[in-house]
Amino acid sequence: MKTIKIGLIGLGVIGAGVVKVLQENSELIEMRLGASILLKRIADLRIEKGRGLPIDKSILTTKAEEIINDKEIDIIIELIGGYEPALTFLLQAINNKKHIVTANKALLAKHGQTIFNAASKQKVNIGFEASVGGGIPIIRSLKDNLAANRFESVYGIVNGTGNYILSKMTNEAITLQAALKEAQNKGYAEADPTFDIEGIDSAHKIAILASLAFGCHIPIEKVFTEGISHITPTDINFAKEFGYRIKLLAIAKKKNHGIDIRVHPTMIREDNPISNVNGVLNAIKIRGNAVGETLLIGEGAGAFPTASAVLGDVMEIARRLISGDKPHFVGIKSHPKIKLKPIDEIDSEYYLRFSVVDKPGVLSKLSGILGKNRISIESVIQKGRNQRLGVPLVFMTHKAIEKDIQNAIKEISKLDIVIGKSILIRVENGN
Amino acid sequence: MKTIKIGLIGLGVIGAGVVKVLQENSELIEMRLGASILLKRIADLRIEKGRGLPIDKSILTTKAEEIINDKEIDIIIELIGGYEPALTFLLQAINNKKHIVTANKALLAKHGQTIFNAASKQKVNIGFEASVGGGIPIIRSLKDNLAANRFESVYGIVNGTGNYILSKMTNEAITLQAALKEAQNKGYAEADPTFDIEGIDSAHKIAILASLAFGCHIPIEKVFTEGISHITPTDINFAKEFGYRIKLLAIAKKKNHGIDIRVHPTMIREDNPISNVNGVLNAIKIRGNAVGETLLIGEGAGAFPTASAVLGDVMEIARRLISGDKPHFVGIKSHPKIKLKPIDEIDSEYYLRFSVVDKPGVLSKLSGILGKNRISIESVIQKGRNQRLGVPLVFMTHKAIEKDIQNAIKEISKLDIVIGKSILIRVENGN
Numbered sequence: 010m011k012t013i014k015i016g017l018i019g020l021g022v023i024g025a026g027v028v029k030v031l032q033e034n035s036e037l038i039e040m041r042l043g044a045s046i047l048l049k050r051i052a053d054l055r056i057e058k059g060r061g062l063p064i065d066k067s068i069l070t071t072k073a074e075e076i077i078n079d080k081e082i083d084i085i086i087e088l089i090g091g092y093e094p095a096l097t098f099l100l101q102a103i104n105n106k107k108h109i110v111t112a113n114k115a116l117l118a119k120h121g122q123t124i125f126n127a128a129s130k131q132k133v134n135i136g137f138e139a140s141v142g143g144g145i146p147i148i149r150s151l152k153d154n155l156a157a158n159r160f161e162s163v164y165g166i167v168n169g170t171g172n173y174i175l176s177k178m179t180n181e182a183i184t185l186q187a188a189l190k191e192a193q194n195k196g197y198a199e200a201d202p203t204f205d206i207e208g209i210d211s212a213h214k215i216a217i218l219a220s221l222a223f224g225c226h227i228p229i230e231k232v233f234t235e236g237i238s239h240i241t242p243t244d245i246n247f248a249k250e251f252g253y254r255i256k257l258l259a260i261a262k263k264k265n266h267g268i269d270i271r272v273h274p275t276m277i278r279e280d281n282p283i284s285n286v287n288g289v290l291n292a293i294k295i296r297g298n299a300v301g302e303t304l305l306i307g308e309g310a311g312a313f314p315t316a317s318a319v320l321g322d323v324m325e326i327a328r329r330l331i332s333g334d335k336p337h338f339v340g341i342k343s344h345p346k347i348k349l350k351p352i353d354e355i356d357s358e359y360y361l362r363f364s365v366v367d368k369p370g371v372l373s374k375l376s377g378i379l380g381k382n383r384i385s386i387e388s389v390i391q392k393g394r395n396q397r398l399g400v401p402l403v404f405m406t407h408k409a410i411e412k413d414i415q416n417a418i419k420e421i422s423k424l425d426i427v428i429g430k431s432i433l434i435r436v437e438n439g440n
Numbered sequence: 441m442k443t444i445k446i447g448l449i450g451l452g453v454i455g456a457g458v459v460k461v462l463q464e465n466s467e468l469i470e471m472r473l474g475a476s477i478l479l480k481r482i483a484d485l486r487i488e489k490g491r492g493l494p495i496d497k498s499i500l501t502t503k504a505e506e507i508i509n510d511k512e513i514d515i516i517i518e519l520i521g522g523y524e525p526a527l528t529f530l531l532q533a534i535n536n537k538k539h540i541v542t543a544n545k546a547l548l549a550k551h552g553q554t555i556f557n558a559a560s561k562q563k564v565n566i567g568f569e570a571s572v573g574g575g576i577p578i579i580r581s582l583k584d585n586l587a588a589n590r591f592e593s594v595y596g597i598v599n600g601t602g603n604y605i606l607s608k609m610t611n612e613a614i615t616l617q618a619a620l621k622e623a624q625n626k627g628y629a630e631a632d633p634t635f636d637i638e639g640i641d642s643a644h645k646i647a648i649l650a651s652l653a654f655g656c657h658i659p660i661e662k663v664f665t666e667g668i669s670h671i672t673p674t675d676i677n678f679a680k681e682f683g684y685r686i687k688l689l690a691i692a693k694k695k696n697h698g699i700d701i702r703v704h705p706t707m708i709r710e711d712n713p714i715s716n717v718n719g720v721l722n723a724i725k726i727r728g729n730a731v732g733e734t735l736l737i738g739e740g741a742g743a744f745p746t747a748s749a750v751l752g753d754v755m756e757i758a759r760r761l762i763s764g765d766k767p768h769f770v771g772i773k774s775h776p777k778i779k780l781k782p783i784d785e786i787d788s789e790y791y792l793r794f795s796v797v798d799k800p801g802v803l804s805k806l807s808g809i810l811g812k813n814r815i816s817i818e819s820v821i822q823k824g825r826n827q828r829l830g831v832p833l834v835f836m837t838h839k840a841i842e843k844d845i846q847n848a849i850k851e852i853s854k855l856d857i858v859i860g861k862s863i864l865i866r867v868e869n870g871n
Contacts, residue, residue, distance in 0.1 A: 026730075030729075030730045031588075033590075034589070034590050034729070034730070037590055038587070038588055040655065041587055042587075138585060143731075144585075144586070144728075144730070144731035144732065145734055146577055146580070146581040146585035146586065146734070146736075149577070149580060149581075149584060149585050150577040150580075150581075153580060153752060154569060154577035154580050154748075154749065154752045155577065155748060155752060156472055156751075156752050156756075157461055157465055157469055157747070157748055157751030157755060158465065158748055159464075159465050159468055224471065224472070282716060282717075282737065285713060285716070286713075297575075297748065298461075298464070298465070298744075299457075299461045299465070299575070299744045299747055299748035299751070300575035300738065300739070300744070300748035300749075301575065301742075301744065301745055302738060302739070303575060303576055303736070303737065303738035303739075304736070304737040304738065305577075305734070305735070306713065306734065306735040306736075307731065307732065307733065307734035307735065308732045308733070308734075311732075313729075313731070313732065314730065314731050314732055316588075317585075317588055317589055317728065317730035317731035318585065318731075320587075321584060321585045321587050321588055323588075325584055328768070329765070332766040332768075333766065334760070334763065334765035334766060335763040335765060337759070337763075
């Protein structure tokens with residue numbers, strides 16, 4: 010029986026998951042593959058720990074180069090994350106004709122073109138199913154299953170930490186700070202949660218999905234990214250009253266020749282199945298002109314689901330190596346006619362909350378400014394009586410252009426009768 | 441640019457969908473593939489109609505042999521359905537070294553081994569993503585994405601017609617007959633709805649999924665299959681009262697060395713996302729030891745979603761042909777240690793409804809018989825007052841063995857105080 014030798018760079022939580030799944034399911038993997046997979050070497054800077062895994066210490070090293078330059082190793086799994094030294098390692102490995110499997114969404118979102126070009130030149134495979142949605146079969150679905158579709162949109166919850174926090178806030182009526190603390194205690198959020206909370210991780214992932222779906226390069230800095238740190242129980246409650254839930258969504262839509270791509274807290278109707286995807290789960294909806302809507306839900310992070318995706322890629326590449334098949338490339342060609350829509354130009358429905366002085370004429374004044382800016386109101390709630398702190402005045406709008414909304418908010422915020430910060434949350438109805 | 445020539449046998453609703461998607465998305469398919477796909481010939485017995493498609497009449501034929509024996513054709517799409525002449529056509533085509541794409545779940549469930557063996561011998565690919573779940577990426581997920589998992593269960597709604605009928609009955613409180621009529625009017629159910637209503641279509645599909653997940657051949661006649669024709673608004677309402685919905689589920693689970701595989705109307709908790717998958721949608725949940733639970737939802741039938749899956753397979757095979765790659769086989773090896781569990785041996789929670797004479801001691805009598813048969817009761821509802829027709833007495837049980845349940849029902853049904861038919865509905869909690 011053939012043996013495919015692999016190397017692992019990065020023995021963190023996910024790396025340890027890969028080792029465990031590979032050990033536990035080795036017999037089954039061998040049977041399905043008709044070959045065995047040998048983890049020949051593991052590199053990690055803090056390798057002395059070994060993470061309590063039952064592995065032969067002799068395969069551990071602190072030097073990634075020992076894997077990258079090992080002539081016997083066919084496939085390298087990169088799980089160190091971040092830009093550097095991951096990029097350098099990957100490019101060296103590709104130059105040495107190693108096939109690559111990576112879960113590094115930040116790296117792919119920023120340097121994907123460089124990596125794919127190098128891989129194409131050296132004729133090696135790049136597996137990156139694990140970069141988005143953990144074990145959810147999203148990458149291969151876009152590349153293969155749904156390849157005959159003209160994609161219209163891809164959107165969903167792609168960050169488990171953010172979803173855990175918003176779910177907690179919604180179900181237990183606690184503040185973001187309290188929910189974040191719980192997420193950190195459970196190991197769902199890191200000590201510095203910026204990437205998750207501020208939507209940066211989601212932006213990386215939607216950039217990868219959109220580039221696959223729409224066949225073009227998405228410069229990550231052009232993805233409009235707004236986090237959830239300003240979301241309060243007040244807005245979550247108003248959302249509920251209107252029949253909505255607030256989720257951190259990553260959205261990519263193609264309209265005519267433009268792509269609308271963005272990450273922000275979003276109100277979605279409670280009858281949309283995504284609104285009920287809670288905790289650390291992810292959910293991604295794909296709309297194509299043949300398939301209609303397909304929704305994939307599952308564990309979007311964590312050691313084992315991510316290991317499942319990593320090893321699925323390893324097995325696919327192994328299968329190709331055994332058969333002598335050519336590398337399988339994803340045809341991401343920059344389509345010159347496609348342009349990214351600036352956030353100013355998008356159209357959406359909006360939730361707007363102002364704190365106003367509770368006196369006659371306020372509603373008329375604010376709705377007048379909205380009307381002047383071509384914003385038509387779907388419903389309005391005004392509540393409570395508190396002269397000192399102001400009362401909330403909440404509008405749900407019909408579809409409007411973002412620029413008009415921003416102008417209206419600017420104008421309204423200048424009014425004497427408006428106190429404190431004005432809140433805007435975009436609404437997604439899947440159109 | 442290379443051209444891959446394909447032939448289509450069967451120009452029914454789905455065949456026409458394939459033609460339309462192929463035409464509408466041709467530019468995009470060409471770009472993604474780096475080659476063009478030419479539909480060289482279409483065979484259908486009633487070809488004169490052409491189904492109003494803008495296709496050159498000269499490519500139409502009534503003789504499948506003209507496609508099967510066409511030396512220029514690389515890939516044949518089989519969409520006639522049923523056992524014969526589909527089987528004969530496929531085997532002839534495979535013998536002529538044609539690659540096959542099929543949506544024929546009945547044929548694969550019954551003659552899959554013959555077909556796969558022939559394909560393996562002739563070294564051709566068989567694409568069958570469209571056979572289960574329409575456009576939902578389920579087959580490739582089991583084969584590739586999740587290949588590193590030891591699968592524990594695959595279950596869900598795999599028949600859109602049945603789901604449409606049950607959803608209608610649940611939401612509009614109408615009878616099965618009324619819901620079926622509406623399904624037929626909308627084209628969701630055929631004139632003879634037996635395959636859908638009686639669970640046969642679902643049985644074919646779960647046999648295919650289980651054989652992939654558990655790596656063994658599932659003789660279709662061994663799949664316990666119970667349809668929905670006995671489901672009444674009464675049971676749907678009781679289900680709601682207990683916090684459940686009734687769905688036609690196809691279930692396959694592996695426990696130790698046995699496989700529990702069955703199709704039947706099933707009560708699932710209303711907080712299980714599958715319970716909210718309504719209308720013609722399908723939903724399939726996969727549980728693997730690495731990935732945890734993944735849920736895929738989408739349009740499980742219909743011309744375009746099915747065409748999406750068919751053409752995804754065509755493109756994958758085309759890609760392999762262009763690269764000169766070897767055929768990709770699914771390793772379904774009959775695992776001798778695996779045995780199928782007879783329905784008698786399964787354990788489940790149960791909903792039991794009896795019509796009883798409304799007099800003292802009845803509850804004690806029935807619960808006594810249940811207890812004697814090792815069935816423990818979770819909750820009970822007795823309702824209404826009607827001496828003539830009897831009143832419903834409903835039990836929800838804890839986990840019990842099917843054989844015990846059947847024995848208890850037999851014993852209870854013989855009692856004088858029990859009137860009419862006793863109803864059993866299995867409960868699924870995903871364990």
